[in-house]
Amino acid sequence: MKLHFLDRSSLNNSSFSARVNEYPNFLKVWHYHPEMELVVILKSQGTCFVGDSIEKFKPKDIVLIGKNLPHMWQNDPEYFNEDSQLKAKAVSVHFKKDFLGSYFFETPEMIHLLELFERAKFGLKFLNVSNRLINEITKLPELDGFNKTIAFLNVLNQLAKYKDTQKLTSYGFVNAFKLTKSIVQDKVQAYIFNNFNKDISLEEAAKIANMNASAFSRYFKRVNRKTFSKYVTEIRVGYACKLLIESKFNIAAVCFESGFKNISNFNRQFKVIMNCTPSEFLKNYKSEASQEENN
Numbered sequence: 001m002k003l004h005f006l007d008r009s010s011l012n013n014s015s016f017s018a019r020v021n022e023y024p025n026f027l028k029v030w031h032y033h034p035e036m037e038l039v040v041i042l043k044s045q046g047t048c049f050v051g052d053s054i055e056k057f058k059p060k061d062i063v064l065i066g067k068n069l070p071h072m073w074q075n076d077p078e079y080f081n082e083d084s085q086l087k088a089k090a091v092s093v094h095f096k097k098d099f100l101g102s103y104f105f106e107t108p109e110m111i112h113l114l115e116l117f118e119r120a121k122f123g124l125k126f127l128n129v130s131n132r133l134i135n136e137i138t139k140l141p142e143l144d145g146f147n148k149t150i151a152f153l154n155v156l157n158q159l160a161k162y163k164d165t166q167k168l169t170s171y172g173f174v175n176a177f178k179l180t181k182s183i184v185q186d187k188v189q190a191y192i193f194n195n196f197n198k199d200i201s202l203e204e205a206a207k208i209a210n211m212n213a214s215a216f217s218r219y220f221k222r223v224n225r226k227t228f229s230k231y232v233t234e235i236r237v238g239y240a241c242k243l244l245i246e247s248k249f250n251i252a253a254v255c256f257e258s259g260f261k262n263i264s265n266f267n268r269q270f271k272v273i274m275n276c277t278p279s280e281f282l283k284n285y286k287s288e289a290s291q292e293e294n295n
Contacts, residue, residue: 006029006031006032006033014148015095015099015149016094016095016096016099016152017093017094017095018091018092018093018141018143018148018152019091019092019141020042020089020090020091020138020141021088021090021091021092022043022087022088022089023087023088024084024086024088025044025075025079025080025086025088026044026046026074026075026088026090027073028072028074028075030049030070030071030072031070031071031072032071033067033094034067034068034096035094035095035096036064036065036067036094036095036096036097036117036120037064037092037093037094038063038065038092038095038137038155038159039063039065039073039091039092039093040060040061040062040090040134040137040138041057041058041059041060041062041089042059042089042090042091042138043059043087043088043089043090044086044087044088044089044090045058045059045075045076046073046074046075046076047074047076048061048063048071048072049070049071049072049073049074050063050065050069050070050123050168050169051070051071051122051123051169051170051173052169052172052173052193052238052239052242053123053168053169053170053242055125055168057073060129062126062129062133062134063123063126064116064120064124064126064159065120066117066120066121066122066123067096069121069122069123069169069174071123073088075088091140091141093137093152097114097117100149105117112157112160112161113153113156113160115160116156116159119167121174122168122169122170122171122174123167123168123169124166124167124168125165125166125168126159126165127165127166129162133155136151136155136158137155139151140152167242167245169242170235170238170239170241170242171237171238172234172235172236172238172241173193173235173238173239175238184209185223187209188205188208188209188220191204191205192205192231192235193235196232196235196239196259197236197239197257198259200232200259202216202217202228202229205220205228216228232259234273236258236259236260237269237273237274239257240254240255240258240260240266240270240278241281243257243258244278244281244282244285245282245285251263251278251279251282254266254278255278266278
């Protein structure tokens with residue numbers, strides 16, 4: 001998938017934008033923008049791509065996407081039939097971290113919102129949200145001026161305190177992904193992110209970059225400040241963290257789903273990057289989750 005930049009800067013004399021989008025289907029474009037994006041799905045279903053995550057979406061889903069985090073909403077195939085009467089509808093709010101000034105969210109009263117923005121860099125899905133909160137977000141496009149800003153701050157306040165959330169993008173993707181104007185680097189990154197959990201090689205990446213292996217290896221290390229193999233390993237470990245948190249697979253299955261060939265190498269590489277074994281990571285995560293529930 002080619003990554004596109006979308007300009008969301010037209011705000012019509014407002015510090016943030018809130019609009020209702022209704023089409024036969026959502027824009028099927030893998031894209032990013034410097035604004036954070038809060039999305040509420042009102043109609044339609046399909047697959048949501050955020051970073052390296054792939055999730056089904058449906059009405060009443062709420063997702064907060066961090067700045068410059070690649071994403072795409074793709075409706076199910078029936079939405080693209082010529083005779084389809086289906087509609088895709090969502091409310092989207094685009095805003096920057098400093099939309100109310102450079103220091104507004106650094107005040108003690110707002111620091112929890114700044115923490116929400118930090119969590120959003122991974123993409124956040126809010127689960128089992130009440131109809132009341134959904135309605136508050138849905139009404140934002142109807143408001144203007146002071147009332148619109150206060151209503152949005154109230155929404156952010158509720159989301160920041162909301163406990164039932166799901167982190168979407170892996171640690172590895174966020175740490176490794178860099179925006180670039182290099183066509184070569186874009187092609188190489190696309191190859192890596194599409195194949196990191198399969199057979200992947202420096203030689204194949206070099207062919208995509210139209211270089212010999214030695215030259216490509218030097219080029220990659222200069223641009224990314226790490227070797228090709230370390231870069232791929234970090235993404236695999238990040239993806240493994242996501243799978244462990246989701247509890248969909250046991251540790252052995254996570255090893256192979258993440259692209260590792262054997263358990264011993266998986267454990268060794270995981271510990272190098274995360275400073276703990278997969279089992280320790282899972283134990284620590286469950287302990288932290290339990291503490292958050294009890295607070």
